[in-house]
Amino acid sequence: MDADAPLLAVDNLTITLPAGRGRTVDIVENVSFRLDGAEIMGLVGESGSGKSMSALAIMGLIDAPGARIAGSIRFRGRELIGLDRRALRALRGAEIAMIFQDPMTALTPVHTVGWQIDEQLRAHQPLSRAGARARTVELLGEMGVPDPRRAADRYPHQLSGGLRQRAMIAMALSCNPSLLIADEPTTALDVTVQAQILDLLRRLRQDFGSSILLITHDMGVVAETCDRTTVLYSGNVAEHGPTDALFRQPAHPYTAALLDSIPPLRGTRPRRLPSIPGAPPAPSARPPGCPFQPRCAYGHVACETRPSLLPIGAQQVACVLPAEGRALPPRAVLSA
Amino acid sequence: MIGAVLRRLGQTVLVLFGISVLVFLVFFATPGADPTARIAGRNASPETVAAIRHQYGFDRPLPIQYLHLMDRLFITRDLASYVDHGEKVVPEVARAAPVTLSLVGGAAVIWVTVSILIGTIAAAARGSVLDRALMMAGLVGISIPVFWLGEVANLITQSRFHTSWMFSWVPPLGYVPLQDGLWAWASHLIIPWCTLAVLFIGLYGRVLRADLVAASGEDFMRTARAKGLSETRVMLFHGLRTSLITFVSLFGLDFAQLVGGGALLTEVVFGLGGVGRLTYQGLVNLDLPLIMATVMYSAVFVVVANAVVDLFYLLLDPRVRDGR
Amino acid sequence: MTARTRTHGPWAVALRSLSRMPSAIASASVLLLLVILSAGAPFYAAHIAHTDPFESDVAGTITLHGADIPVMQPNNNRLHLGLTPIGPTWVPSADLLGADSQGRDVAARLLYGGRNSLLISSCAALLCIVLAATVGICAGFFGGIVDILLSRMMDIMWAIPVYLFAISLSIVTVSHGLRIGPISIRSDSLLLPICIIALVYVPYAARPIRGRVMSLRQSEFVLAARCLGASRRRILLRDILPNVSTTLIVLAPLVMALALLAESALSFLSIGVQAPAASWGTIIQDGQGLIYTRPWVAIAPGLAIVITVLALNVLGDALRDALDVRETSRRSGA
Numbered sequence: 001m002d003a004d005a006p007l008l009a010v011d012n013l014t015i016t017l018p019a020g021r022g023r024t025v026d027i028v029e030n031v032s033f034r035l036d037g038a039e040i041m042g043l044v045g046e047s048g049s050g051k052s053m054s055a056l057a058i059m060g061l062i063d064a065p066g067a068r069i070a071g072s073i074r075f076r077g078r079e080l081i082g083l084d085r086r087a088l089r090a091l092r093g094a095e096i097a098m099i100f101q102d103p104m105t106a107l108t109p110v111h112t113v114g115w116q117i118d119e120q121l122r123a124h125q126p127l128s129r130a131g132a133r134a135r136t137v138e139l140l141g142e143m144g145v146p147d148p149r150r151a152a153d154r155y156p157h158q159l160s161g162g163l164r165q166r167a168m169i170a171m172a173l174s175c176n177p178s179l180l181i182a183d184e185p186t187t188a189l190d191v192t193v194q195a196q197i198l199d200l201l202r203r204l205r206q207d208f209g210s211s212i213l214l215i216t217h218d219m220g221v222v223a224e225t226c227d228r229t230t231v232l233y234s235g236n237v238a239e240h241g242p243t244d245a246l247f248r249q250p251a252h253p254y255t256a257a258l259l260d261s262i263p264p265l266r267g268t269r270p271r272r273l274p275s276i277p278g279a280p281p282a283p284s285a286r287p288p289g290c291p292f293q294p295r296c297a298y299g300h301v302a303c304e305t306r307p308s309l310l311p312i313g314a315q316q317v318a319c320v321l322p323a324e325g326r327a328l329p330p331r332a333v334l335s336a
Numbered sequence: 337m338i339g340a341v342l343r344r345l346g347q348t349v350l351v352l353f354g355i356s357v358l359v360f361l362v363f364f365a366t367p368g369a370d371p372t373a374r375i376a377g378r379n380a381s382p383e384t385v386a387a388i389r390h391q392y393g394f395d396r397p398l399p400i401q402y403l404h405l406m407d408r409l410f411i412t413r414d415l416a417s418y419v420d421h422g423e424k425v426v427p428e429v430a431r432a433a434p435v436t437l438s439l440v441g442g443a444a445v446i447w448v449t450v451s452i453l454i455g456t457i458a459a460a461a462r463g464s465v466l467d468r469a470l471m472m473a474g475l476v477g478i479s480i481p482v483f484w485l486g487e488v489a490n491l492i493t494q495s496r497f498h499t500s501w502m503f504s505w506v507p508p509l510g511y512v513p514l515q516d517g518l519w520a521w522a523s524h525l526i527i528p529w530c531t532l533a534v535l536f537i538g539l540y541g542r543v544l545r546a547d548l549v550a551a552s553g554e555d556f557m558r559t560a561r562a563k564g565l566s567e568t569r570v571m572l573f574h575g576l577r578t579s580l581i582t583f584v585s586l587f588g589l590d591f592a593q594l595v596g597g598g599a600l601l602t603e604v605v606f607g608l609g610g611v612g613r614l615t616y617q618g619l620v621n622l623d624l625p626l627i628m629a630t631v632m633y634s635a636v637f638v639v640v641a642n643a644v645v646d647l648f649y650l651l652l653d654p655r656v657r658d659g660r
Numbered sequence: 661m662t663a664r665t666r667t668h669g670p671w672a673v674a675l676r677s678l679s680r681m682p683s684a685i686a687s688a689s690v691l692l693l694l695v696i697l698s699a700g701a702p703f704y705a706a707h708i709a710h711t712d713p714f715e716s717d718v719a720g721t722i723t724l725h726g727a728d729i730p731v732m733q734p735n736n737n738r739l740h741l742g743l744t745p746i747g748p749t750w751v752p753s754a755d756l757l758g759a760d761s762q763g764r765d766v767a768a769r770l771l772y773g774g775r776n777s778l779l780i781s782s783c784a785a786l787l788c789i790v791l792a793a794t795v796g797i798c799a800g801f802f803g804g805i806v807d808i809l810l811s812r813m814m815d816i817m818w819a820i821p822v823y824l825f826a827i828s829l830s831i832v833t834v835s836h837g838l839r840i841g842p843i844s845i846r847s848d849s850l851l852l853p854i855c856i857i858a859l860v861y862v863p864y865a866a867r868p869i870r871g872r873v874m875s876l877r878q879s880e881f882v883l884a885a886r887c888l889g890a891s892r893r894r895i896l897l898r899d900i901l902p903n904v905s906t907t908l909i910v911l912a913p914l915v916m917a918l919a920l921l922a923e924s925a926l927s928f929l930s931i932g933v934q935a936p937a938a939s940w941g942t943i944i945q946d947g948q949g950l951i952y953t954r955p956w957v958a959i960a961p962g963l964a965i966v967i968t969v970l971a972l973n974v975l976g977d978a979l980r981d982a983l984d985v986r987e988t989s990r991r992s993g994a
Contacts, residue, residue: 059562065463093564105555108574120563155654479969481924484944484962487951495952598821619831638819
């Protein structure tokens with residue numbers, strides 16, 4: 001393993017799915033980002049922007065017949081694309097773990113929560129049944145599950161949504177993974193439980209030193225949790241940068257519009273929240289130029305060619321505006 | 337808990353009572369089913385008919401007749417057939433039951449094993465040529481009339497290829513009890529087992545594959561794969577384990593119906609004196625005591641099987657256990 | 661989305677996707693061929709085989725390769741006892757598939773049997789679907805006590821093995837026919853097996869229909885129609901029925917497959933189609949006694965049943981895919 005290599009480096013990831021009758025469609029196009037140790041990065045975008053697909057590609061879980069994955073995904077310098085199934089399986093769950101959106105449907109309904117955590121532990125570590133259970137109970141306790149011994153013997157439907165998600169996280173963390181991918185971990189939860197889970201994720205970095213790739217559509221969650229943020233739009237990276245900088249001065253019109261659509265906490269309330277006109281293009285009908293151009297207030301002739309990622313300060317942006325010397329101004333209101 | 341069991345028992349008795357009344361009425365109220373005429377024979381004199389009517393109690397009110405019948409069926413158990421020289425029907429059913437149980441039990445073992453294999457393999461190889469071939473074979477299995485398949489099996493194993501090494505072990509048609517030796521019992525039943533199992537292999541294999549394919553799109557299957565488990569383990573411990581719930585409920589119904597006489601075509605073709613054939617004989621002769629006995633036996637089985645299926649449900653699905 | 665010049669209705673879309681399925685085309689062609697063949701039964705009997713397949717012809721002869729051969733041939737056993745009908749000659753003019761124990765041309769009887777088998781199973785399927793639709797739509801749409809009563813009734817029918825149920829009804833009616841008030845059905849009428857088979861499979865078809873209606877009744881477009889003040893009648897006719905029709909169409913070939921199997925079983929037990937009329941089941945029954953000497957008498961009609969039922973099942977699967985109907989139906993009976 002390469003000691004200097006970043007924990008996760010995704011380069012020019014392109015995911016192509018068959019769209020029937022011999023046609024194909026690129027769900028994700030040339031997406032690149034990297035993640036260092038003990039870092040939380042947000043992957044933001046609306047539904048259909050390709051964020052979950054990218055995560056599944058990292059896990060090697062895209063099994064749709066005819067799917068093609070091009071580019072490179074390196075974990076500690078080791079290429080994951082094309083890695084044989086056995087090696088990938090040893091990595092999955094042990095080094096890279098994932099938690100999913102809906103903890104009700106993501107746990108097998110016919111096994112107890114403890115059984116499912118034991119199963120993951122024993123798949124990767126030479127543990128006895130009793131040893132695995134002891135570790136499970138310990139993990140559940142660390143995740144803030146009250147009475148973990150009894151909770152382990154419960155079935156998923158017998159636990160509340162928050163407890164289920166804690167069990168899910170306990171399961172994901174059971175083998176001390178260095179990378180945790182969290183796909184919308186709070187979307188299906190109540191607001192109060194949401195805050196607790198986010199708090200738990202933040203503590204994971206301190207207590208376990210895990211890096212987290214947090215996939216969400218919620219800018220508020222990103223602002224609270226993430227060190228850096230990557231904004232996806234229609235399968236392409238729109239902008240990338242430290243969360244503070246990105247929120248203070250978004251460089252991509254899409255990021256700016258996303259942030260504008262959050263209701264401000266202070267100051268006068270706008271009569272009507274600004275919204276982005278239109279809808280994101282279907283992957284099959286993506287324009288050849290900038291994918292955001294049809295909805296962009298700044299769209300012009302230069303947008304007819306696909307912009308590449310350009311550095312601006314600490315950020316990187318796929319937009320021609322900064323290069324043309326017309327960078328967007330800093331935002332007046334700081335949200336949250 | 338005890339309340340639930342008692343309620344269940346009450347329901348069972350009520351269902352059995354309903355079925356017995358229904359059968360009693362159908363075979364007494366239907367024109368041409370007058371049992372007196374049957375017992376008396378074709379050219380009986382009016383005096384004989386009247387005597388028989390009185391002797392068998394057909395001149396009494398229907399409720400009394402019904403109670404009398406039930407008494408002789410369940411309490412004294414000396415109910416006699418109207419046609420078959422007054423043969424006692426309860427021992428007759430008791431003799432037929434092990435034949436049917438042997439036939440259906442063996443076939444069930446075959447069809448459950450093979451259909452789980454086929455369904456799992458087809459689901460794992462989803463979309464491949466193997467998957468399509470297996471599912472097509474299943475459809476063919478569903479499309480074959482079982483009595484015809486039995487005839488063809490007899491033709492092959494009893495006549496055409498009986499002298500070849502493959503089927504020289506096949507004994508003549510008929511049933512040999514298990515007490516006469518395991519091999520004697522099994523060898524008489526292997527061909528009927530396979531014949532009866534074909535339909536259900538096709539049916540269950542297809543149902544299981546569809547369930548497994550539907551399950552493979554579930555979130556928990558993705559979670560299981562994300563845990564780094566092997567494909568086989570994901571398929572068996574998460575996919576198959578969840579799909580087994582529907583499988584078991586199907587199985588309970590089919591098994592009960594077959595044991596309750598639904599396998600009569602197979603029994604007829606292979607010359608097995610099981611409950612299905614007995615029921616059929618009773619029906620053909622409009623032999624009310626025999627019909628009554630076999631139907632009650634069958635109903636008891638269906639009801640018991642339903643209870644067993646419910647029990648399995650509890651074991652297999654924790655959500656049912658909590659009444660959800 | 662890009663502008664499309666014409667939008668296609670759901671039926672047109674389904675028909676187009678059906679026409680692209682090789683399995684649908686193949687099974688529909690097989691069924692059409694079977695219908696044409698059995699429709700041509702009288703022509704085959706009169707002009708190709710030159711026999712009357714309903715007349716016993718034990719003393720007859722056939723002309724094969726210029727020689728006259730008796731239809732019933734002496735046995736090869738030591739005592740030359742008894743007669744065995746002639747086996748398949750593979751010549752259409754001379755008992756193509758051989759003769760049965762009464763010297764009748766099996767091939768011609770097979771075609772005539774096909775007429776009855778196909779007629780009974782299609783009529784039974786139609787009647788069954790109509791009855792089941794009535795029951796299912798009533799139970800699903802009106803709910804409450806209607807639903808409870810109808811569903812319990814279906815459950816009780818469902819608890820009895822299908823074939824035993826059909827056999828009981830057949831035996832009770834087969835000797836004297838059926839007389840209920842003004843309706844009178846003769847015991848040799850094809851209406852008897854049609855009605856009996858249709859009746860026993862009503863629970864099988866009614867359950868998915870009821871489920872579909874229940875889910876439709878709770879769907880948002882029905883809620884919308886109700887909010888707009890549409891009458892129950894209008895909702896039933898304009899919103900529910902058109903959407904249930906896909907379920908009915910998918911069920912039709914599957915029920916017909918079951919009906920064909922049930923008909924053959926009843927006829928095999930001599931309580932379905934009555935002699936001298938033939939169906940595939942009765943021919944198998946005729947062939948049972950000849951199974952070791954002249955197996956083709958029983959094999960041929962069995963193959964015909966398998967091919968027909970398989971084609972119907974394949975067609976049902978294709979329709980299910982094309983019309984995107986999710987309800988799972990199942991069957992039982994052995």
